[in-house]
Amino acid sequence: MLILATALAYAAEPPIRYESSVDAMGSTFSITAWGSDRGNLAAAVETALEEARRLDRLLSNYRPESEWSAVNRGAAAGGVTVSQEMYDLLAACIRYSEQSEGTFDITVGPLMRVWGFYKGSGRIPHRSELRAALARTGYKNLSLQTTTRTVRFKNAGLELDPGGIGKGYAVERMATILRQAGVSGALINAGGSSMYGLNTPPEEPRGWKVVIRDPKRAERHVAELYLKNESMSTSGSYEKFFQAGKRIYSHIMDPRTGYPAQGMYSVSVLAPRGIDSEAWTKPTYIQGRQWAAKHLPAGFRAFLCEDRGEAQCAWLQ
Template sequence: MGGRFDITIVAENKELAEKNIDSVVAEISRIENLISDWKSDSQISKVNQNAGIMPVKVVKEVFELTKRALELSNATHGAFDISFAAMDKIWKFDGSMTQMPSEESIKKSVSLVGFEHVILNQDSSTIFLKYKGMKIGFGALGEGYATDKCRQMMLAKGIKAGIVNASGDMSTWGKQPNGAKWLVAITNPINEEKILPTIPIENEAIVTSGNYRKFVEFNGKRYSHIINPKTGYPATGLISVTVIGPSAEIANGLSTSTMVLGKSAGIAFLEKYADYRFILITDKGEIIHSKVASMNKMKLPKRVNSF
């Protein structure tokens, strides 16, 4: 899926652990072959190849994942948009950009983005993209979905504890061999050599979205790799969003959406999801977190040093 997966299994012996790790890898590959828009023969690639031409029948699993992504797109009024894959990649974060893109090129870059033009037919299990050149992709949900599925599979096999970590989209279950909860550290986005207080979790997912590694600066203003799919401009205001809750798929969708929505709208949005907790860090270094007991006990600082 274009990212690194780290798999931790707690088992009775090494052989059993390795066998189940192999099962997790196979499951990740299975999901990748269904939804990767980099693989030309995947179901999502076939949907994209037939944009503006005809609906494409997909398996129920892909249909339901697409349906949930559209529901999130609608809930965020397009701050999250499953059709972002059609966006022209005019922003470069490899050091090659020397000036801001023009307003015209930015506007053109999102001309084919619009989740409202993704048509689902539940009865026939088909997906149709209304206009030629449209694309859908699961860059913001696919890895989290895969970790959730692997956790479910391991629990069904009787593996009582472990972690599947997809480049920061992390699903956990059970406890460490010593009986303690898993401890997850959040990187200090101002100084990556330091961390914020660790978060103890059990049978939960945790995801962090941030702009502190991939960005460009023009005239003293930082532009991140997380792009607002409605405007074509990079998200501003927040540098890190961590979401903790039952599902890595949903947590990733919430964290990515919040980065685009910004501080005020993001908090209002996250507070609608009672099963999820959050930690936001603004570009001024302010730390804001959920008003729940488990978060209050963490003794998070009120801010980190600004850039």
């Protein structure tokens, strides 16, 4: 009877909650996790957050010592041999470009630069500047050699921008670490733009409750949902923009035209993996509802807030 009572007492112990955060990739990465052993739970969460720091050092285009910056410096002059991780990530980016008809494109660095988004305050470029930047853009100018893991730029002046893939990839890697550590449930949040819900929190079998903010009023939300072994990424014109006259120019660049995309306030994409959800937000934002209905991969979901004077928000049917 004593053994049974002791076992029941242990079984009745409430799950342990652990929260922590770190600044990386220009955002705050936070994790809320539940488990049965505080020491193991804390170790898993801190390891996952250290992964965000590591990927910031790997993928930053602001850190001259990062592998991403090394590619930008040397790939036009004979090529750069990269790590397997970098090679696999760049190969995935090319696949996303092909699947999205070129509207996902990590070679938009020259466009981001000429529009002033790397300086923190945007500007409308002269047409000649825009033409020159467009000539240095295009994922087909990015060449990968499988046997040697070499990255080459076919055009001098090509510049890779990690903004459309970095956080989603980090969230995916962090989720893998937590899952392999046996964490019962966790919510990973990368500054609100990419999230992943691992399993469920205690007493909520639907998953982790998250909201999609109103793109016009930050204090309000336009949808709420539950993430259970699913990722959500959001791209919005409110994230980074400047205004010239009455027109808003966001950082979400249409690589086909060289201009910031218009006609949308925000797009949220839900997918099994963080890298997929983030990669598909930009094409959905740029191409719009009808295109997304035909091209979004099976099993993905999308919530769009279209710019029709007022924000018209609805799930993709």
